[in-house]
Amino acid sequence: MxxxxxxxxxxxxxxxxxxxxxxxxxxxxxxxLTRGKPSTEQLNLSDELDGILAGNYKCADGSDARNYGGIMGIPEARKLAADYLQTIPARIMVGGNSSLQLMYQLVTSALSQGVRGGESAWSKEAAAANGKVKFLCPSPGYDRHFAICEFLGIEMIPVAMNAQGPDMDKIEALVKADPLIKGIWCVPKYANPDGVVYSHAVVARMALLGKIAGANFRIFWDNAYAEHHLVDNPPELANIIALSEAADTLDNVLVIGSTSKITHAGAGISFIATSEANLAAFADQLNIATIGPDKINQLRHVHFLKDMPTLRxxxxxxxxxxxxxxxxxxxxxxxxxxxxxxxxxxxxxxxxxxxxxxxxxxxxxxxxxxxxxxxxxxxxxxxxxxxxxxxxxxxxxxxxxxxxxxxxxxxxxxxxxxxxxxxxxxxxxxxxxx
Ligand SMILES: Cc1ncc(COP(=O)(O)O)c(C=O)c1O
Missing domain, CATH: 3.90.1150.10 (Aspartate Aminotransferase, domain 1)
Incomplete structure (x- = not known):
């Protein structure tokens, strides 16, 4: 035409x-053509997981994966996740089958229980200021991130995306002006849905947001597609953990990932990387809800994925x-x-x-x-x-x-x-x- x-x-x-x-x-x-689910053929690639332990349930630290405990995840899974998210095992918690659930738990606990005890609860601060907790939402973005905010009554502020990532001028101005902006959703690599990879400059500015935002601000850095390349020379994503560590803002950053689109979707393992203080505070809250994650599945995944070269x-x-x-x-x-x-x-x-x-x-x-x-x-x-x-x-x-x-x-x-x-x-x- x-x-x-x-x-x-x-x-x-x-x-x-x-x-x-x-x-x-x-x-x-x-x-x-709705949901981004792996195909059966892709799922078949990881069928070796089934039965891979062959009766050997012993973890690297000598513990028995079949028993209760280990809220932070088994040591060898923390090591694998640390390599995947480019940090050290001490900054990693390995969870259950869904990173989305981890994100939901992180948001709900920060909202109602606080990130460092009840006084730090976002909802408490909002009530005292007669205002609402808000999240920045680079848009277009992932519908399930937005659904968490909608469900929990968190006000969402869309922020435009461009080829380099979200509009950082806008983000900085917004967080500076409103201390009740408590979070931002980011899918920094091959973003769902626009495929954008955040530029180094954007990541560096993100790492500094904790310095200008209100108290207990958190970046939800959902690195769901870290190794999910479709090209020979994939673009590199700057390491927000290293950058925020250097800026002394690691408390403000929650890096999240999972094996959902690596092994079996919804039957994999999930991980968070953040400061040790954040992990300890979150583990205390999580311990109320569970006596520990599925360590057998964590062990299975370590036996199967082994290390980054094998995973790649x-x-x-x-x-x-x-x-x-x-x-x-x-x-x-x-x-x-x-x-x-x-x-x-x-x-x-x-x-x-x-x-x-x-x-x-x-x-x-x-x-x-x-x-x-x-x-x-x-x-x-x-x-x-x-x-x-x-x-x-x-x-x-x-x-x-x-x-x-x-x-x-x-x-x-x-x-x-x-x-x-x-x-x-x-x-x-x-x-x-x-
Ligand atoms: C950006 C993003 N985060 C998280 C998820 C879900 O991950 P999980 O299966 O680990 O809950 C998806 C799934 O589509 C996604 O696109």
Whole structure:
């Protein structure tokens, strides 16, 4: 389609697209590009976990993994997580099957019990100031981070993302002005959903936020995709732990990760890296809820993943499965939409991530919800429009998160054919005022 179509040409194109849409709808597809789940083929890569201990439950410190205790995690899992998150084992706690749950627990305990006893509870400070606890939310971002805030009544302040990471001028100004801003959500590498890797300058400025923020401010540094590359020379993420240690702000930083997209999703192990004082305070609170994590699974993971070189070989095998899927998705967008304009404006734009699990597509402003509805009615499920923003309010109504990891190549191709068609159809019909 070229620019400056006459109304008649536009009408003709709309009829053509509608016919194609009806034909596709008649195929009664049932395809899903919603969640970034690993595919069965990826999960198969870690099946060796099952039975790997072969009856040997002894941990490095001589303890029995089958028994209670060990709230900080077993020593060998702390060592592996320390190498993964680039710090020392003393700054690591290894938890259960979900980093999201750890984040939820960290937020709830800071909110109601405090990070250093009841006096430091965020909610107490907010009540005394007659205000609300707030979090900065670089957006687009991860819907489940925002859901934690929404559920707990924490006010969310969206902050724009750019190619280097979140807008740091804005973030610094906001935290300086409001001591009730108690946290920020960051996915610093291959961000969910826009694939951005924070630049060194952004990470360095993040590490200094603790100096200008109100008391007990915490950066939730969700490094969920640290080793999840799709390219040969992956970009490097600066080490926020080292930078904040140098700036004496490590108390303000909670680095989080998990093996969910390394081994078995939802059946892996999770970790936090932060100051030893933070870990001790959090362990005291966690100990009320549990007598310890699943140490058998931690041990299984250490036996299987062994060390960073072994883990990286596994991640290459994931990449071999994932990369063709990303290529299929991107090639459908390139073929279907690249260079296409309507009356001078591109039909959409999209990211080319170097790692992670998502491609972010932007429709022309105001069309994301229409495109998602059209594709759904034609049998292709997409993440609901708006879900990449706090309270599901995408101000431009343009973001659509595409997740190609779970479906097969054939399914991605079929789904993208529908998607491309729906983007053009929605844009043309809006131009026609329909
Ligand atoms: C940024 C991010 N953090 C955390 C998670 C969930 O991790 P876990 O399975 O360890 O709870 C996801 C899953 O999609 C994610 O994208």
């Amino acid at each position: 070229n620019h400056l179509l006459t109304p008649q040409q536009l009408q003709a194109r709309q009829q053509e697209l509608r016919q194609q849409y009806e034909a596709v709808s008649a195929r009664k597809l049932n395809l899903d 070989v596994l991640m290459q095998r994931h990449r071999a499965i994932l990369q063709p899927k990303f290529e299929a998705l991107l090639s459908a967008l390139d073929k279907g939409l690249s260079g296409k304009t309507l009356n001078g404006k591109a039909l959409g734009s999209w990211t080319r991530p170097q790692g992670g699990y998502f491609v972010l597509f932007d429709t022309q402003p105001g069309l994301a919800d229409t495109v998602v509805k059209l594709t759904a009615a034609a049998g292709v499920k997409l993440t609901p429009a708006g879900s990449t923003w706090p309270l599901r309010k995408d101000p431009a109504n343009s973001n659509i998160r595409l997740a190609p990891s779970f479906p097969s190549l054939k399914e991605i191709e079929a789904a993208m054919e529908v998607f491309v068609l729906c983007v053009e159809l929605a844009t043309v019909e809006r131009e026609l005022g329909q």
